Amino acid sequence: MMRMLAVSFFALIAVIALIFSLLNFQTVEINLYITSIQMPLALALTIELFAGIFIGFLAAFMHIVKLKSQYKSLNRQFENRVE
Numbered sequence: 001m002m003r004m005l006a007v008s009f010f011a012l013i014a015v016i017a018l019i020f021s022l023l024n025f026q027t028v029e030i031n032l033y034i035t036s037i038q039m040p041l042a043l044a045l046t047i048e049l050f051a052g053i054f055i056g057f058l059a060a061f062m063h064i065v066k067l068k069s070q071y072k073s074l075n076r077q078f079e080n081r082v083e
Contacts, residue, residue: 021042
């Protein structure tokens with residue numbers, strides 16, 4: 001039952017994304033300072049979305065690495081006090 005609900009949900013999201021892409025198919029010009037490129041608006045928004053997700057995961061990964069480093073340091077300090 002849960003699997004059917006998840007598949008239905010993702011199918012609905014895919015249909016909405018497809019309709020969004022078809023409605024926003026006009027070409028936009030993106031200025032990259034050095035050059036400019038033209039692409040469909042839906043593609044530009046999709047690229048921007050995935051770039052944002054990647055930057056968010058990168059920030060979270062850096063935070064996790066920092067916390068693991070602090071954990072190891074505190075664990076070593078604790079083990080030195082116990083001995």
